Amino acid sequence: MLHHIYSDYYKQPAKITEKKPEIHGVVLHDDAENNKAVDYIQWLQRRIDKDELEKGWACVYVDKESCYWFHPSNYIEWHCGEPFANAHFIGIERCQSLINGVLSDKAFMENEETSYWIAALLLKKYNLPITRETVRLHKEFSDTACPARAWQVHLGDVPTNEKNINKLKDYFIEHIKRYSDQITKDDLDVLG
Structure with missing residues (x-):
């Protein structure tokens, strides 16, 4: 069973950023680290303590055992290095x-x-379809290799171009759709 952990931002009225004007979808990132999701609790706290959150953070950090919900999903994040995506x-x-x-x-x-x-x-919560427009890669918004591990595992050593981006997105979409029909109202209660 997946363990969900929520930061203090879910309990307090103060948030880091303003609400998102509109939610268009999700971006799947690879952290390029060895950290588990629970390791990001202290990792992000160090960024807060050093006033370094501008270096970036996402709504949720996941591994096969845990989800660390750092900031509510309907608030602006600093995860893509690009204002529209954030x-x-x-x-x-x-x-x-x-x-x-x-x-x-x-x-x-x-x-x-x-x-x-x-x-x-998340896509079900915000009544969004599962498409190439709603399932995005970090590298679509910024000059980055992210999601580098997924790119290597699923595509190999291929150039970054629209065809290969769509190929990886289609792989992600296929897997996301497998879960979509199984979602119950109780499942949605865990969302940050």
């Missing part, structure tokens, strides 16, 4: 995605499954 998309950070890191590709793909479940929940 203000209109929900960031899902897939943990332990460092290439040649602590996880085998098979184990990383288990963490990915959690991200697909969370993406399905």
Whole structure:
């Protein structure tokens, strides 16, 4: 069973940012770290303590065991390095995605499954279809390799272009759709 952890931002009226004007979908990120989702509790607290949140953060951090909901999904995040994406998309950070890191590709793909479940929940919460317009990659908005591990695992050594971006998005969409029909009202209650 997936363990959901919520930061203090869910309990207090003060938030880091303003509400999103409109939610268009989700962005699936790879953290390029060896951290588990629970490790981001202290990692993000250090960023807060050092006044370094501008370096970036996402709504939720996931692995196969836990989801750490850092900030409510309907508030602006700093996850894409691009204002429109930050203000209109929900960031899902897939943990332990460092290439040649602590996880085998098979184990990383288990963490990915959690991200697909969370993406399905969020898209259902906001009544959004599961399409190429609502399921996005970080590299569509910024000059980055993210999601680098997923790119390597599912596509290999191919160039970043529209065809390959759509190929990876279609893979993500296929997996997200598998979960969408299984979602119940109780499932939606866990969302941040």
